[in-house]
Every structure is written in C-alpha cells, then in structure tokens.
Amino acid sequence: MKKSLIAFVFLAFAFGCQEQKSDEKAKEDPSAQKTDPLPSWNEGENKKRIIQFVENAIDEKNKNFIPIEKRIATFDNDGTLWAEQPAYFQLIFALGQIHKMAADHPEWKDEAPFKHVLNNDMESLMKEGESGLLKIVMTTHSDVTVEEFQKQVKEWLKITKHPTHNVLFTDMTYLPMQELIDYLKVNEFKVYIVSGGGVDFMRAWAPEVYGIPTEQIIGSTMKSELTKTDSSVQVTKVAELEFIDDKEGKPISIQKFIGKKPVIAVGNSDGDLAMLQFCDDNELPSLPIYIHHTDEEREWAYDRESHIGKLDKGLEEATAKGWIVTDMKSDWKKIWKWE
Amino acid sequence: MKKSLIAFVFLAFAFGCQEQKSDEKAKEDPSAQKTDPLPSWNEGENKKRIIQFVENAIDEKNKNFIPIEKRIATFDNDGTLWAEQPAYFQLIFALGQIHKMAADHPEWKDEAPFKHVLNNDMESLMKEGESGLLKIVMTTHSDVTVEEFQKQVKEWLKITKHPTHNVLFTDMTYLPMQELIDYLKVNEFKVYIVSGGGVDFMRAWAPEVYGIPTEQIIGSTMKSELTKTDSSVQVTKVAELEFIDDKEGKPISIQKFIGKKPVIAVGNSDGDLAMLQFCDDNELPSLPIYIHHTDEEREWAYDRESHIGKLDKGLEEATAKGWIVTDMKSDWKKIWKWE
Numbered sequence: 001m002k003k004s005l006i007a008f009v010f011l012a013f014a015f016g017c018q019e020q021k022s023d024e025k026a027k028e029d030p031s032a033q034k035t036d037p038l039p040s041w042n043e044g045e046n047k048k049r050i051i052q053f054v055e056n057a058i059d060e061k062n063k064n065f066i067p068i069e070k071r072i073a074t075f076d077n078d079g080t081l082w083a084e085q086p087a088y089f090q091l092i093f094a095l096g097q098i099h100k101m102a103a104d105h106p107e108w109k110d111e112a113p114f115k116h117v118l119n120n121d122m123e124s125l126m127k128e129g130e131s132g133l134l135k136i137v138m139t140t141h142s143d144v145t146v147e148e149f150q151k152q153v154k155e156w157l158k159i160t161k162h163p164t165h166n167v168l169f170t171d172m173t174y175l176p177m178q179e180l181i182d183y184l185k186v187n188e189f190k191v192y193i194v195s196g197g198g199v200d201f202m203r204a205w206a207p208e209v210y211g212i213p214t215e216q217i218i219g220s221t222m223k224s225e226l227t228k229t230d231s232s233v234q235v236t237k238v239a240e241l242e243f244i245d246d247k248e249g250k251p252i253s254i255q256k257f258i259g260k261k262p263v264i265a266v267g268n269s270d271g272d273l274a275m276l277q278f279c280d281d282n283e284l285p286s287l288p289i290y291i292h293h294t295d296e297e298r299e300w301a302y303d304r305e306s307h308i309g310k311l312d313k314g315l316e317e318a319t320a321k322g323w324i325v326t327d328m329k330s331d332w333k334k335i336w337k338w339e
Numbered sequence: 340m341k342k343s344l345i346a347f348v349f350l351a352f353a354f355g356c357q358e359q360k361s362d363e364k365a366k367e368d369p370s371a372q373k374t375d376p377l378p379s380w381n382e383g384e385n386k387k388r389i390i391q392f393v394e395n396a397i398d399e400k401n402k403n404f405i406p407i408e409k410r411i412a413t414f415d416n417d418g419t420l421w422a423e424q425p426a427y428f429q430l431i432f433a434l435g436q437i438h439k440m441a442a443d444h445p446e447w448k449d450e451a452p453f454k455h456v457l458n459n460d461m462e463s464l465m466k467e468g469e470s471g472l473l474k475i476v477m478t479t480h481s482d483v484t485v486e487e488f489q490k491q492v493k494e495w496l497k498i499t500k501h502p503t504h505n506v507l508f509t510d511m512t513y514l515p516m517q518e519l520i521d522y523l524k525v526n527e528f529k530v531y532i533v534s535g536g537g538v539d540f541m542r543a544w545a546p547e548v549y550g551i552p553t554e555q556i557i558g559s560t561m562k563s564e565l566t567k568t569d570s571s572v573q574v575t576k577v578a579e580l581e582f583i584d585d586k587e588g589k590p591i592s593i594q595k596f597i598g599k600k601p602v603i604a605v606g607n608s609d610g611d612l613a614m615l616q617f618c619d620d621n622e623l624p625s626l627p628i629y630i631h632h633t634d635e636e637r638e639w640a641y642d643r644e645s646h647i648g649k650l651d652k653g654l655e656e657a658t659a660k661g662w663i664v665t666d667m668k669s670d671w672k673k674i675w676k677w678e
Contacts, residue, residue, distance in 0.1 A: 214599055252574060281572040
C-alpha cells in the first residue's frame, strides 16, 4: 500500500462531502436510444469498433463469428466499472467498519493502528505503513461468515456517501459501462468481473447493480473454513490472504474459474495488462479495451504517475498493438446516471 | 492412496478387456419418452420426488418455487456421473501417460516408481505407497500448459478402452444422470460438476459429454503460473497441489466459485457428504441426493467397506434425514447407453 494512497484516504475523510451533484437527468432523444445500444457513448472510432466486433461475433456468416459458449467477457471493477478515487471503496468500507466495531473493542482506543482510525488521525495511520492497513483489512474481513460479512457490506452501502461526490458508492458506477454490459448480455456474451477487490465484498452488491450473478464475479480471496453447527453449515472467512487477483493473477484465475480465454477484456490499469494480453492471445477474434481516466472535471484524470490505478506500461502496449483506449473525456457523453 | 486401490489398478491391467457388452439399444416406447423426462429411471418414490421438486421449483405460484438465479445444482463426477471402478479413470490415464512419455525418459527404466509402471509390475508400484503414485500424477500433470495437457487427455480418451467393460471411458457415464442433467438444464437450473478429480482433466471432455461448459466444472487444482512468450500467453501447470476439492473442500469451493448454496447436490461417497449438508442447509427448498452402488451385475456394488467411493457416514445421515438414496439396481432401468 503506497503512502500516497493513505494520504488520499486522509484527504477523502478530511474534505469529504463537499460537492453535491445535480440529480437532473440529461434529456435524451428516446427514438435514438432505441436503436443505439450505447447511448452514453459519443460517436467515434472506439464506439464503432466495439459495435462492429459484437455484430460480427453474433453473425454466423461472418468470418469473425464467435460461438456462444466462447463469448466470454471479463471486466475489471475498480476504475473500470466504478470509480476508485480518492481511495478504493473497499478500503473506505474497512475504515468505517473499525469505527462500528470499536464499541466491542475498548482496547482499540490505545492500540495502533486502530486508535488512529478512531481518532481520524490519518497521518499516524499512514506511518503504520502497509502492515497497519493490512491489519485493518484482516480485522474487518475475517472471523465472520460470508453471509454475515455481506450483510455488513450491504448495510454500509445503504447509508454511506462518497466523500467528494456525495452519492451512494453504488451510484459511482459508470453508465457507459453498464450499457456495454447490457449490450453484451443481450448478445449472449457471458460477462464476468475479474477484480483485485475482495470477492465477497463485490458479490454483496454487484449482482444487483450490474446484473452479474455471484458465480460470474471473481476476485481476491481470503482463506476460508467450514463452520458446522447443529443448525447450519457456513463458510467462514479466515485472517489469511489466499489469492491476490491482480496482474498475472488475473489470467491465472480466469483459467481456473472459467477455463478459456476471454474474447473481450476491459481494464484501466497496469494491473489489468496480463488479462488484456491473455484476451489478445485468444485464437478467436478478441477485443482488449482500456479505460483511460482523462476527465478531471466529471471524474478524475490520472494514469502513469498515479498510485491508484496506475496506467503506464499498459498504455504503451495498447497503443503499440492498436487496442481500444477509451478516452473518458471524449468518448463518454455521460459518465454518471445522476449527471 | 489406499493399497487396495493400487491393487485394483493392478487387477484392471492384468485382467483388462475381458468383457464385451452388446451395443444393442433397448427398445423403448417413443410416446412414453416424450412425456417422461427421466425414461431410464424406474417409476418409484425417488423418481417421483425428483420430478416433484423440479416442478415445484419452476412454478411461481408454488411455495417451493426457486428463482432462476438460485437454481444451482452441483454434481460429483467419479461414481456419480461416470464409473470409478476398478480405479479412478484419471489414475489409469496417468499410468498410461508414463508409458507414452517413457521414450523421452530413458532413465525411468531404472528409476522407481516409473520402472514399475513400465514393467506393468503393479505389486512393486503398490509398495511405493502414496508418495510413488503422487509422483506419477505430478509427472504426468505438470510442466505442461493447460492447452497441451487437455490435448493429451482427449487423445487418450479417443483410443483407450475401459479395462473390464471394453468401451471408451466417456461411455462409462450413467444414462440416468445424463437425463437428470438435461432435465435440470431445460428447467433453467445451472448445473455444475464439483469433483475431487482434476479440473483440467475433466474440462477436456466433460463439456462435450455432459453439455456442461468449462466454467461450470470445479475440481482439484495444481498450482499454475503464466508463461508469456512473444507469440503466446499460456497458463502452465506446476508440480504442486493447490486445492483438493473433496470432503469439506467441496462446500468451500462452491462458496468460492459459485457464491451460493446449491438447491440440488448429488454425490455417491462420504467425500460428498459436506456438499450434501451444505445443500441441505439452504434456506430455499433443497434436495440432497446420494447414488448408491448396488448393482454388481450391470455396474459394481460397494459402499461402507470400499476404498474407492466409500459410503458409510453419508448413508447414515441420508437415511436419518430422509435424503434421496438412489438404488442403482432398482431405480435405474438402464445404466449405460450401450446396454
């Protein structure tokens, strides 16, 4: 965990909830929407290439036809389907949980790193470094059944607002990506999330928000064990990392969970590069897509130097290989549904 | 690996290919087949309960209705969907591969356990114990890309016959289970295999044989790593066990891969008991099913004392809880499609 990331968390907490965006819906032409599968995308080369790829894939007479069982699309989540600034939302959740759990842990008021979280003293928390944050994640994500953990996530999502945009975190999802998911589903692609985020965290809300079932959500995992009582059989999360679903971990987990290379893979950072390469290597026609954060006004602008969602090598390779690089500022007519 | 299992392997090799079953198809009434979703099952309480469960599950007005996204059915493979005698077929494959690989390994003719396999000296192989057999599995299942490994499996399946029944191993699948899978699929259940067998082994043939896609096949795994060259990105199997998908491993992997409890779970051994308990604990209506090997004439008869597919505690619990225990001899009109 980079120090600057922790600094972002601090900033998020210190200056949270300043901005209130208008909920007014953009006025759209309903007749145009009917025929355009991606109405929140501006016309242009990228939109055209995506639609052409899908139209070829479903046309049995086209040389780029893809049989239904091979229509696998994998999406990163943080920074690709929803925002990841000023810090990964799952980390903001973990910090919030420490506050909530503190009543049962009076000892935390004198114990680092917990006391720093409770005192909103992000500078001191920052000094605890990676091991301090890992302790916070472990404490809030283990010794709990998956069922109970997901209840906690759902509860938090229902009441907590994003620190700068002041909307629910589930409203920090990108409308153009929702449209892309729906477009692919209608055309019988099986859409997966393949994220560095925790799988149990995402499965608590992503099925409802994206319409992607739990079995199509892959993420980082903690070890787990079976807890049997007379009245129940539950899986309990254990305080030990099992698998980090990032970088080369992504193609490895795609092979393990899905068993075939994706024909579409979408990401936004160097952490997604191996997944996009895996997609690019498909013997079938394939479409690796990067989302480039270029809109500091409506969203955030960051890439090569960022500590969250760093996109450096990926940008080089995408350019060299002619992959789609979606420019959020120019390609997306609308980013948020509440815009 | 139990010694008796190894003895079975020996017997399989020593007395293989004795029996030739008739390929003559049983004459069935086509009009009866049209309305009966399970024509190879005899009429009786078990068949009635399965059909009733499915009919309730798809009837929105029924109190036992199950929403489509919750219709998860998990099947063990060895001994549940195909036979597992006289030894697990994957082990027979591994022994065959040693013979095939021997040309590139002249040193094996003097090296245990390989020399015993090459000499068909099962007695000596048996003396090498579990570590000897593990070495054989590791040697034949690692340092190979998943793609190349699956080619080897497919090739083997195409030409190798079962040692006593003299049909292809893929013809050692149970017709009544094929019908059950098809029946569930038609009624929008998502059917998974959750097996102690190796996932890459099963994914080489099960999609075609059962109509279950690779992403719905869960099994034991070896560790793996990414192999990138200028021309390809491949996942390579590494010689280290990662996860044994048996006993309590089954509900743990169901949680990890699927993220919800099954409403139907089918197994044949104590290794499936935790999966059936996990299914039984579903808050929705659920149906745990055991397959009991009772037909020594058409298949094999074994349970409490067997070293392969031991069914002891599971039988107790199934009886106590009123789960379905399918009696192969009396419940199945036809076991094999070539019967």
